[in-house]
Every structure is written in C-alpha cells, then in structure tokens.
Amino acid sequence: MQPISAIGKGQAGYTLLEILVVLILMGFIGTLAFPAFFRNEEKLAIGKIEDTIRNDWEKLQREAMAGKMNHTVTFDGYGYSFEIGEAEIRRSFQNYNFTWTIPEQGEETESNATVTRSGANLTFNPDGSCSAGEWGWETLRFRGVMRINDDGTMEWRYERK
Numbered sequence: 001m002q003p004i005s006a007i008g009k010g011q012a013g014y015t016l017l018e019i020l021v022v023l024i025l026m027g028f029i030g031t032l033a034f035p036a037f038f039r040n041e042e043k044l045a046i047g048k049i050e051d052t053i054r055n056d057w058e059k060l061q062r063e064a065m066a067g068k069m070n071h072t073v074t075f076d077g078y079g080y081s082f083e084i085g086e087a088e089i090r091r092s093f094q095n096y097n098f099t100w101t102i103p104e105q106g107e108e109t110e111s112n113a114t115v116t117r118s119g120a121n122l123t124f125n126p127d128g129s130c131s132a133g134e135w136g137w138e139t140l141r142f143r144g145v146m147r148i149n150d151d152g153t154m155e156w157r158y159e160r161k
Contacts, residue, residue: 039141039160042096042139042140042141042142043142045096045098045139046096046098046139046142046144046158048096049093049096049098050156052091053091053146053154053156054154054156056073056082056089056091057124057148057152057154059084060073060082060084060124061124061128061130061152063084063124064124064125064126064128065126065127065128067126068126069126070123070124070125070126071083071084071123071124072121072122072123072124073121073122073123073124074120074121075100075102075120075121075122075135076100076102077099077100077102078092078093078094078098078099078100079091079092079093079094079098079100080100096139097139097140098137098138098139099137099138099139100135100136100137101135101136101137101138102120102135120133120135122148124152128151128152129150129151129152130148130150130151130152131148132147132148132149132150133147133148134146134147134148135148137158138161141160141161142158142159142160142161143158143159143161144156144157144158144159145157145158
C-alpha cells in the first residue's frame, strides 16, 4: 500500500475512510462531553440564583432594621417578589427551569412562615429576625432546599435528581 502523499502526482489528502473515522470519534466524544457541560451550566445557574437570593435577603434584613418596619417576601412558582419603599422588586428564575415547591393553602408545614393563596410569605422584622421556613425547589437535573433560620441566615442545599 502506498502512502497517501505518493498517490497521484504529489497530491496529499485524506481518504474517505479516514474522514469518517475522525467524524465518528468526534461524535462519540461529543456524546460524552455535552451532558457534563450542561450539568455544569445548570450548577452555575443554581449558584447565581443562590447568590441573588442571599443578596436580597441581606438587603431586606438591613432595610427592615434601618426602617424599623417589616418587609415581606412573597413566593410564587418561579420566583419571589418584595417591596422596598415604593419599589416592587420581582425575581423570576423561570428561564433556568427553576421552580419552588410551595405548600398549598391550609397545608401543614413545619415552618413558621405564612402560607397564603398566592404562595408562602417570609417576613423580615425590625429586630433582625425573620419568620423561619423551608422551601423546596427543583431544576431539570437538581432538587434542593432553602432554609431560612429565625436569625435571617439562609442555608442552601441541593443534590442531583
């Protein structure tokens, strides 16, 4: 068998078989790499959601203590909303396929959080405390729990489904 460079008059190139082998190998590597890439992308999104919530909670706690008034967060299926002064702030994480697991009205919960028709409420008090509660959440590949303690600190845990 002649080397490829010896075929023809000095022409070099790849055979169809060589090209097909490379394409098949690239496809195989892609099927292994893409799921890991999307899983990592989802973890980054979950981290971004956690950071946003932590920042909002810290701001609400400071605002409640400085203004000597309660601030309430209302959860819905994809996010939450709250007011600071005249401004209503609405956070939605629907584009991350993120959903809260909100207890139904009248459902027994182990938290002190208020359950209303529109969802669960979390209240930050002027003394720095807040209504403790636990909210479950899910994305496509992960599920987790956000726990708010009486002192307003937040715990965030999740695992792969």
